[in-house]
Amino acid sequence: MCRWLVYSGSPILLDTMIYRPPHSLIEQSMHARLGVETTNGDGFGVGWYAGSKTEPALFRGLGPAWSNRNLRELSGHIVSPLFFAHVRASTGTAVQETNCHPFRHGNWLWMHNGVIEEFARLRRALAVEVAPALFADIEGSTDSELMFFLALTFGLTDDPPSAVARMVGLVEQIGREHGVPAPVQMTVATSDGTRMWIFRYSSEHRSRTLFYSTEISTLRKMYPEIEPFRRASPETKLVVSEPLGDLAGAWNEVPESSYGVIQPGEDEIHPFQPQPPGSGSS
Structure with a gap:
């Protein structure tokens, strides 16, 4: 599978979260727990x-993150209020740059940890469900990118929870039609640059791990000696595949079969349920 993180809050250098924590994403690329x-x-x-551009920037590489000098150099100079970072373990598709996360379409980013079981068997049936106007924009061969374009087909840009529910419902239906009873395993993050949506779901209801950070105001009271907590804005939030350190009370598990919305103001967590094709709105 993979490890990933998303950050939203006060503008910071990317390496603050990718390299510096005790159990950073770079450490997880070598020694995931x-x-x-x-x-x-x-x-x-x-x-x-960053800046006034609505379309996010993207930097991907097909080698391991721990030895990439360009990643270390760029992350020490780029400042952003909202960013995604991902380290990949292939579940069978090729190791190539176009298969590396995050994936981008317009102002949207998407990344995934998990798998569509028996993807090689299901791929054609799923691919024909992508809107023709979007199909030519698919660059790689992963289940993750195809999930993204199915969600775009189902209206991700207008209603992300409904679009992802319809995407998962379709994958599960096609999976059953092909003798794959539990095809979906996923934690997903997606963003339009203002809000961020996270999803944790699997057909067997035994999903991969996902955690979100405790409110900064609480962490300041718990750890007044930690200087980054004093500087962070109240809106600062992290979502990670696994905690970046061992501070007690700093991390909370995202509930099974749920989705969250990280946004200016109050964040939200709701139950997530796939929507089978033809079942109406969720």
Whole structure:
């Protein structure tokens, strides 16, 4: 599988979260604790929003993140209020740059940890469901990118929870039609540059790990000696595949079969349920 993080809050250097924490994403690329694989060296990527541009920037590489000098150099100079970072462990598709996360379409970013079981068997049936106007924009061969374009087909830009529910419902239906009873395993993050949506779901209801950070105001009271907590804005939030350190009370598990909305003001967590094709709005 993979490891990923998303950050939203006060503008910071990317390396603040990618390299500096005790159990940073770079450390997780070599020594993941909670993933299926210990090593995640089949490529990496970062996507970030900055300045007046609505379209996020993207930097991806097909080697391991821990040895990429360009990633270290860029992350020490790029400042962003909202960014994605991902280290990949392939579940069977090729190790190539176009298969590295995050994926981008317009002002949207998307990344995934998990798998569509028996993807090679289901791929054609799923691909024909992508809107013709979007199909030519698919660059790679992963289940993750195809999930993104199915969600775009189902209206991700207008209603992300409904679009992802319809995407998962379609994958599960096609999976059952092909003799794959539990096809979906996913934690997903997606953003339009202002808000961010996170999803944790699997067909077996035994999903990969996902955590969100405790409110900064609470962390300031718990750890007044930690200087980054004093500087962070009240809106600062992290979502990670596994915690970046061992501070007690700093991390909370995202509930099974749920989605969250991280946005200016109050964040939200709601139950997530797939929507089978033809079942109406969720």
